[in-house]
Amino acid sequence: MSRAEAVAATDAPDPLEAEDEGTAAEWSADDDWTDEALAVLRALRAPHRRNRLKQVGFGLYCTLLILVIWGGIPSFGLFLQASMGADYTAHGPDLLAAMPSGIAAAGLATLLLAVRDGLWRGPVVPPRATSDWLLAHPVRPRAVLRPWFWLSCGLAVLPGLLIAVGGMVALGLTVRTGLPAALGWCLAGGACLPLLGVCAGLQVQRSAPAARWARRLTPYATVLILGLATQSALAVAGHPVHWLERVELWSGPWGWAGLAALAPTPAAVPGGAVAAVLLVLPTALLLVLADRAVGTVPLALLRERARTAAGVLAALRTVELRAARLAVTGASGGDRQLRLRLPAPRRSWLILYWRDALSLLRAPARLGRAVLLTVPALLCAVLVHDTRGVLSWAVAVLALLFGYLAVAQLLEPARIETDDVRRSSWSPYPFTGLMLRHAVVPTLLGLVLAAAGSAVVLALGGGPSAWLAPLAVPALVAAGLVNACRGAARRDLLYRSPQPTGGSTGIALFVAWYAAGPAVALPVLALPFSAALRSGAAGPLVPALAVALAATAALLQWASVRAGRLPAQARPGTVGRA
Numbered sequence: 246m247s248r249a250e251a252v253a254a255t256d257a258p259d260p261l262e263a264e265d266e267g268t269a270a271e272w273s274a275d276d277d278w279t280d281e282a283l284a285v286l287r288a289l290r291a292p293h294r295r296n297r298l299k300q301v302g303f304g305l306y307c308t309l310l311i312l313v314i315w316g317g318i319p320s321f322g323l324f325l326q327a328s329m330g331a332d333y334t335a336h337g338p339d340l341l342a343a344m345p346s347g348i349a350a351a352g353l354a355t356l357l358l359a360v361r362d363g364l365w366r367g368p369v370v371p372p373r374a375t376s377d378w379l380l381a382h383p384v385r386p387r388a389v390l391r392p393w394f395w396l397s398c399g400l401a402v403l404p405g406l407l408i409a410v411g412g413m414v415a416l417g418l419t420v421r422t423g424l425p426a427a428l429g430w431c432l433a434g435g436a437c438l439p440l441l442g443v444c445a446g447l448q449v450q451r452s453a454p455a456a457r458w459a460r461r462l463t464p465y466a467t468v469l470i471l472g473l474a475t476q477s478a479l480a481v482a483g484h485p486v487h488w489l490e491r492v493e494l495w496s497g498p499w500g501w502a503g504l505a506a507l508a509p510t511p512a513a514v515p516g517g518a519v520a521a522v523l524l525v526l527p528t529a530l531l532l533v534l535a536d537r538a539v540g541t542v543p544l545a546l547l548r549e550r551a552r553t554a555a556g557v558l559a560a561l562r563t564v565e566l567r568a569a570r571l572a573v574t575g576a577s578g579g580d581r582q583l584r585l586r587l588p589a590p591r592r593s594w595l596i597l598y599w600r601d602a603l604s605l606l607r608a609p610a611r612l613g614r615a616v617l618l619t620v621p622a623l624l625c626a627v628l629v630h631d632t633r634g635v636l637s638w639a640v641a642v643l644a645l646l647f648g649y650l651a652v653a654q655l656l657e658p659a660r661i662e663t664d665d666v667r668r669s670s671w672s673p674y675p676f677t678g679l680m681l682r683h684a685v686v687p688t689l690l691g692l693v694l695a696a697a698g699s700a701v702v703l704a705l706g707g708g709p710s711a712w713l714a715p716l717a718v719p720a721l722v723a724a725g726l727v728n729a730c731r732g733a734a735r736r737d738l739l740y741r742s743p744q745p746t747g748g749s750t751g752i753a754l755f756v757a758w759y760a761a762g763p764a765v766a767l768p769v770l771a772l773p774f775s776a777a778l779r780s781g782a783a784g785p786l787v788p789a790l791a792v793a794l795a796a797t798a799a800l801l802q803w804a805s806v807r808a809g810r811l812p813a814q815a816r817p818g819t820v821g822r823a
Contacts, residue, residue, distance in 0.1 A: 277385065282379065282382065282384050283384075286379070316410075324417070333419050335419075336419045341507070341510060342477075343478075345477075345480070345490040346480060348503035348506055349499045350499075352434060352438050352499030354470050355405075355442055359401070359441075359442025359445055360463075363446030363450040365553055365576035365577035368401075368446050369390050369394050369547070371551065380547065385540065386539075387540030394447065397443055397446075398439075402440065406435060409428060409431040409435030412427065416506075416510060426509040433506075434498075435502075440528050441527075448535075451538065456578075464613055467617060468617065471621070475620070475621075478628075494514060498524060501520035501524050502520075504520035505517055550576075584607075585606050597683070601685075601686040608657070612654070615690070616651075618651035619695070621647045622645070622698075629779065630778055638772065641771040641775035642767050645766075645774070646763065648695075648718075649721045649724060649763050649766070652718060656683070656726065659683035659687075659726060662679065663732065677809045680805070684804075696714075698714050699714045709783040710777050710780070710782070713777055717770060717793060720796040720800060721763075723762070723801045723804060724763045726762070726801070727762030727804045730807035730808040731807060732811050734759075762800060770796060773789040773793075776789075
């Protein structure tokens with residue numbers, strides 16, 4: 246038995262973790278074997294490194310090929326058509342109107358994602374062999390960890406470069422901006438914002454106070470991102486607020502990127518060059534400071550993050566998406582629980598609903614996400630009124646998708662019940678009846694949110710079609726319950742193909758099984774809902790209500806069938822037979 250296995254078997258704390266601080270304090274310059282250790286490791290890892298480089302090269306080749314085929318060639322074709330007389334400038338005003346608030350929203354979202362990554366993983370995450378073994382020896386941590394920091398920087402910059410190239414193409418076609426100028430100004434934000442995010446993520450990773458502030462500010466930043474996206478959509482619709490856009494453009498790095506991107510366009514705002522300098526110089530300075538601070542990340546934290554990252558990767562490889570999300574949430578300290586109490590019901594049949602309501606009230610983040618997702622659902626529903634044909638149906642599907650994601654936040658008690666069916670042993674109801682009862686509280690809360698949204702739309706001058714929002718809630722909750730009762734991951738579907746001589750369709754089958762509830766409910770509901778939203782009258786509400794009720798009944802029956810199979814699937818050797 247290895248040393249690590251012995252420590253795990255005895256469930257005792259690892260002596261290396263207990264002695265890290267003391268041992269590091271006792272080491273002197275004579276004990277430094279960093280250069281020798283890294284030289285030996287480079288020699289030992291040379292064959293593996295060569296094979297790894299071949300794999301990375303092949304991956305880069307495939308990525309470049311996909312980008313050229315699906316991005317480069319179509320863009321070249323559009324520019325060729327523009328040179329022969331095709332006019333795409335009709336979309337230029339809409340693009341310029343969306344850029345100030347839209348770029349600010351995208352930039353702030355980039356920084357928020359990088360900071361949230363620092364809460365559970367971080368930009369400095371070496372392999373477990375490095376954190377568990379190499380760093381426990383007398384080596385300089387900075388020399389070992391620097392390559393992983395710069396690797397994170399490189400990976401973060403790649404999407405920014407692609408977005409900058411996409412911005413160059415869009416501005417060149419719709420605004421007739423020079424391509425070199427458009428690319429250069431777009432690169433100021435596309436390259437600097439991801440690097441700033443990496444530096445912020447490192448600070449969150451190594452500093453407990455920074456991590457606490459990141460958790461506290463996440464809800465406010467999310468609301469701000471949603472507000473900026475809404476303002477961008479309103480600007481495209483012809484309702485810009487210019488003074489507010491100026492404030493947002495100068496509010497921070499997320500706005501400076503918009504100032505730089507607007508600089509070569511007719512809608513340029515004074516100060517684009519200053520904004521570019523404000524992006525580049527602080528980014529360079531922060532990269533230097535972050536490079537020096539890499540070695541100060543605590544070793545115990547590195548080990549914890551390496552284990553978490555390995556667990557998330559293992560869950561993703563086995564297509565256990567919920568397990569991966571729970572691991573990330575647990576490691577980042579998300580879904581903070583509040584110590585709230587509700588009066589216990591006097592009637593026994595109310596206990597289940599009391600538990601569901603109490604669990605949601607104690608997790609305010611879920612309620613907050615449900616409220617936030619309701620806003621884009623209503624905005625997309627409003628946009629349906631001015632669209633026709635397939636586009637109207639697609640926008641209605643998008644609105645219903647946001648609505649589904651909102652009510653799905655309220656179905657967490659049902660998902661917890663299906664994570665381990667043994668939890669239902671306390672209940673006097675059969676498992677099928679128990680799962681159906683878990684839909685009551687989400688439906689009531691969803692109706693409250695939808696009714697509040699409808700009241701706001703009516704107050705702003707909307708028509709009777711605003712009451713479609715409450716009509717959709719029961720069907721969306723039923724669709725979420727179908728997904729909650731899907732059971733263990735059906736990885737066997739990934740290797741199935743209904744065509745004996747054709748290509749494998751396993752991925753499509755797995756996706757259809759994984760998102761079965763919304764995949765069926767959203768397209769069906771979108772047909773009558775889009776017609777009712779286009780008309781704006783009260784008459785089409787009746788067929789929409791009939792379709793919603795029929796879909797609710799069918800989805801609840803489907804959920805009950807799925808729930809009835811879960812106790813049998815939980816027995817050993819039965820997963821994947823349903």
